[in-house]
Amino acid sequence: MVRVRFAPSPTGPLHIGGVRTALYNYLFARQQGGKMILRIEDTDQTRFVPGAEQYIIEAFQWLGIEFDEGVHIGGPYGPYRQSDRKALYRQYADQLLAGGWAYYAFDTPEALDAKRKEYEAEKKTFQYDCTTRLGMCNSLALPADEVQRRLDSGDPYVLRFRFPENTDITVHDLIRGDVTMNSRLLDDKVLFKSDGMPTYHLANIVDDHLMEITHVIRGEEWLPSAPLHIMLYEAFGWQAPQFAHLPLLLKPDGNGKLSKRDGDRLGFPVFPLEWHDPKSGETSNGYREQGYLPQAVVNMLALLGWNPGNDQELMTMDELIRLFSIEHISKNGAKFNLDKARWFQHEYFQQLSDDTVADMLDTQVKSHGIEAPHEYVVKVASMMKERITFPGELWDTCSYFFQAPTEYNEKDVAKRWQPGMEGHMAKVIEILETVPFEYDALHQALLEDYIKANQLNTGAIMNSLRLAVVGRTVGPDMLTLVLMLGKDEVIRRIQRAIETIGN
RNA sequence: GCCGCGUUCGUCUAGUUGGCCCAGGACGUAAGAUUUUCAUUCUUAAAAUCGCGGGUUCGAAUCCCGCACGCGGUACCA
Numbered sequence: 001m002v003r004v005r006f007a008p009s010p011t012g013p014l015h016i017g018g019v020r021t022a023l024y025n026y027l028f029a030r031q032q033g034g035k036m037i038l039r040i041e042d043t044d045q046t047r048f049v050p051g052a053e054q055y056i057i058e059a060f061q062w063l064g065i066e067f068d069e070g071v072h073i074g075g076p077y078g079p080y081r082q083s084d085r086k087a088l089y090r091q092y093a094d095q096l097l098a099g100g101w102a103y104y105a106f107d108t109p110e111a112l113d114a115k116r117k118e119y120e121a122e123k124k125t126f127q128y129d130c131t132t133r134l135g136m137c138n139s140l141a142l143p144a145d146e147v148q149r150r151l152d153s154g155d156p157y158v159l160r161f162r163f164p165e166n167t168d169i170t171v172h173d174l175i176r177g178d179v180t181m182n183s184r185l186l187d188d189k190v191l192f193k194s195d196g197m198p199t200y201h202l203a204n205i206v207d208d209h210l211m212e213i214t215h216v217i218r219g220e221e222w223l224p225s226a227p228l229h230i231m232l233y234e235a236f237g238w239q240a241p242q243f244a245h246l247p248l249l250l251k252p253d254g255n256g257k258l259s260k261r262d263g264d265r266l267g268f269p270v271f272p273l274e275w276h277d278p279k280s281g282e283t284s285n286g287y288r289e290q291g292y293l294p295q296a297v298v299n300m301l302a303l304l305g306w307n308p309g310n311d312q313e314l315m316t317m318d319e320l321i322r323l324f325s326i327e328h329i330s331k332n333g334a335k336f337n338l339d340k341a342r343w344f345q346h347e348y349f350q351q352l353s354d355d356t357v358a359d360m361l362d363t364q365v366k367s368h369g370i371e372a373p374h375e376y377v378v379k380v381a382s383m384m385k386e387r388i389t390f391p392g393e394l395w396d397t398c399s400y401f402f403q404a405p406t407e408y409n410e411k412d413v414a415k416r417w418q419p420g421m422e423g424h425m426a427k428v429i430e431i432l433e434t435v436p437f438e439y440d441a442l443h444q445a446l447l448e449d450y451i452k453a454n455q456l457n458t459g460a461i462m463n464s465l466r467l468a469v470v471g472r473t474v475g476p477d478m479l480t481l482v483l484m485l486g487k488d489e490v491i492r493r494i495q496r497a498i499e500t501i502g503n
Numbered sequence: 504g505c506c507g508c509g510u511u512c513g514u515c516u517a518g519u520u521g522g523c524c525c526a527g528g529a530c531g532u533a534a535g536a537u538u539u540u541c542a543u544u545c546u547u548a549a550a551a552u553c554g555c556g557g558g559u560u561c562g563a564a565u566c567c568c569g570c571a572c573g574c575g576g577u578a579c580c581a
Contacts (some may be wrong), residue, residue, distance in 0.1 A: 002537085009580080009581045014560090043580065046580090047580065107579095109578090109579065110577085116578095125505070127505085176509090181506065185577095199579070199581085202562075219575095220573055221573095221581090223507065223508065223576080224506070224575070224577075225577095236526085247509080250574080255573055257574080305514070309519090310517080311517075312528095313530090331508075331510095332509050332574095333508095333574065336514095337530070339530055340515065340531080341530095343529085361537075377542065384542095386543045397542090398542095413552095432510090438563070447539080459537080459539055459540075463540055465539090466539080467540095467543095472541085473540050474541040476541090477539085478540080479539095490574070
């Protein structure tokens with residue numbers, strides 16, 4: 001049984017790269033008929049941000065990524081929050097200690113800092129490893145009675161992993177193949193902090209084992225510490241899960257990891273939901289609040305680093321689940337592309353039913369204090385849907401269906417309202433008043449009998465009419481619009497335009 | 504610095520066992536068609552000497568080696 005987990009730390013809003021990691025885990029789990037678990041990694045108490053955990057849960061609900069077990073729903077392997085599992089870790093740390101895989105280290109943060117500065121001065125980098133540990137303040141270097149004395153007197157200490165000297169450790173990565181690193185170059189990572197909490201490295205291994213995780217699908221930034229994790233499994237005598245390290249999501253311009261700053265700078269969200277930072281008070285934009293459809297975000301994200309092996313790009317969640325494969329995950333980082341994101345959004349917006357779009361439009365119409373018959377709103381929605389990408393554009397592109405223009409676009413006026421135009425408009429009013437108010441009759445009277453017969457410029461007349469009725473020279477078929485608005489309303493608008501724009 | 508990962512059109516990528524690839528699709532861009540306008544839609548085009556340099560081979564984007572560049576890691580953060 002495949003069991004995967006998404007394990008964010010609740011230090012703020014969920015980054016879109018994290019969302020993609022969760023999505024790949026989810027697709028894999030569902031395809032394999034396995035379980036998807038949400039575990040909160042909050043071993044760093046200093047970085048706790050209130051609301052972050054709730055944010056993460058809400059984001060996944062919005063995106064349609066469902067969990068089988070997790071902090072919010074419980075499950076047979078709980079608790080699913082590491083701070084709630086605190087009591088559990090110590091015994092495993094002791095097990096490592098007893099087996100000689102870990103040791104006490106009493107070096108203070110200040111001492112470590114000084115050491116690093118000292119090395120830096122010589123243009124070297126200090127690393128707490130097999131070559132330096134005997135010169136430090138730990139149970140490997142100190143006499144046994146001294147260690148005991150410090151322990152007894154309650155000196156603060158951490159537990160460090162004791163890397164074996166000069167052994168090659170190979171990580172079998174499902175995406176990259178075998179990656180080998182030598183333990184000599186790896187540092188003795190802290191496993192257990194002086195505050196009584198494990199670090200990520202220890203907690204992660206203990207929890208994955210206890211929760212029977214079979215596949216660890218996580219970001220590439222974890223690859224360098226994968227050998228440590230492999231060694232920990234070995235030290236415990238546990239079977240390690242399979243690993244897959246995902247390529248990073250890069251900023252649209254230049255190189256480097258996609259960050260919140262890039263989003264602010266380039267004007268796109270890097271978070272699924274809007275986020276109000278409780279500390280700084282600043283608000284970060286979210287895909288949901290921007291009007292993105294969750295299925296568009298999911299589809300876009302799925303294709304950033306993975307492909308189905310053919311040319312298909314539009315896929316529902318079910319199709320993604322069916323088609324997903326770790327083999328088709330690419331190795332290189334992917335730059336986020338805003339244009340492509342907008343394209344996905346447009347595609348999915350078009351798939352919305354007329355009624356759904358009408359409901360969105362209706363809300364906006366009502367918010368402008370206007371009541372319109374439902375059928376009319378649906379008709380407008382179905383006509384205008386295809387030229388819209390975000391729900392927020394609805395009112396702006398459709399407002400003239402519900403209210404007369406209050407102003408006329410200056411450039412359009414300059415270009416289209418030629419001298420003598422008010423005379424033509426008066427004629428249009430005359431036609432509207434005398435000719436049967438139906439499409440064919442109006443078309444004949446206006447386009448054929450008046451414009452063509454008098455060798456007038458069709459574009460000029462029709463665009464001025466549009467300007468009068470809409471306020472701009474954009475919109476759907478002019479006669480359809482006239483018919484929808486009604487004779488009286490159209491005449492009123494033309495008259496007002498003649499008065500306002502004049503000649 | 505050291506360690507690791509990566510490198511195909513501007514961007515996402517196809518290319519998994521070397522020949523069907525003088526490299527295919529999509530987004531974007533440009534042009535055209537359609538429309539009374541805008542948008543949609545449709546058609547077409549430009550766009551990668553497959554990071555560079557060597558090999559191996561009848562034949563390499565695909566295999567090997569070197570180099571360059573980019574990124575990640577190098578915390579009592581995850």
